[in-house]
Amino acid sequence: AQKITQTQPGMFVQEKEAVTLDCTYDTSDPSYGLFWYKQPSSGEMIFLIYQGSYDQQNATEGRYSLNFQKARKSANLVISASQLGDSAMYFCAMREGFNTGNQFYFGTGTSLTVIP
Amino acid sequence: DSGVTQTPKHLITATGQRVTLRCSPRSGDLSVYWYQQSLDQGLQFLIQYYNGEERAKGNILERFSAQQFPDLHSELNLSSLELGDSALYFCASSVGRSEQFFGPGTRLTVL
Numbered sequence: 001a002q003k004i005t006q007t008q009p010g011m012f013v014q015e016k017e018a019v020t021l022d023c024t025y026d027t028s029d030p031s032y033g034l035f036w037y038k039q040p041s042s043g044e045m046i047f048l049i050y051q052g053s054y055d056q057q058n059a060t061e062g063r064y065s066l067n068f069q070k071a072r073k074s075a076n077l078v079i080s081a082s083q084l085g086d087s088a089m090y091f092c093a094m095r096e097g098f099n100t101g102n103q104f105y106f107g108t109g110t111s112l113t114v115i116p
Numbered sequence: 117d118s119g120v121t122q123t124p125k126h127l128i129t130a131t132g133q134r135v136t137l138r139c140s141p142r143s144g145d146l147s148v149y150w151y152q153q154s155l156d157q158g159l160q161f162l163i164q165y166y167n168g169e170e171r172a173k174g175n176i177l178e179r180f181s182a183q184q185f186p187d188l189h190s191e192l193n194l195s196s197l198e199l200g201d202s203a204l205y206f207c208a209s210s211v212g213r214s215e216q217f218f219g220p221g222t223r224l225t226v227l
Contacts, residue, residue: 044221047218109158
């Protein structure tokens with residue numbers, strides 16, 4: 001089974017609107033971390049936001065927030081007030097366990113296009 | 117700038133050749149991860165090292181090998197190259213429970 005599933009290959013959003021990028025995960029480990037990365041057309045991978053499995057509140061970083069629904073095993077990324085510069089590929093990732101050196105699992109990504 | 121460096125930035129070579137990609141992790145990071153990103157395969161995990169030892173292996177071909185040296189830099193060796201090996205190769209490093217920090221990548225073109 002896939003550890004990380006991103007079901008939206010491509011998404012469009014109007015500038016200044018909010019958009020939600022979906023991510024579901026699969027693990028039996030009670031301790032895990034969830035991450036979102038952005039990859040613009042220039043190619044670099046940029047870390048956006050982190051959510052730990054024991055965190056009680058949803059993570060927020062500026063215009064990014066993570067809608068963490070543990071029972072549903074979902075970790076959707078919400079981008080508020082979209083900007084043209086948000087157009088990029090977005091990857092959801094998971095790390096099982098909190099031991100140093102554990103493997104990361106990445107989803108297949110969602111391509112977001114912000115329309116002016 | 118993530119603090120992870122990768123060299124070279126671009127590499128063009130011919131089928132059948134062998135190349136070495138180099139990665140220096142962020143200062144203090146003991147884990148190094150290698151990924152391959154091609155258009156049709158997405159981001160594929162290849163291999164992970166932790167403090168010089170192999171920790172996890174992903175979809176890495178037998179023609180590929182890697183190692184992490186005592187100074188924690190890592191090298192990914194790709195041999196008997198095929199056209200399908202053309203891709204962007206990322207190195208990432210991490211420490212503890214934190215996120216991975218990615219290098220800028222090496223774009224390999226096999227002609």
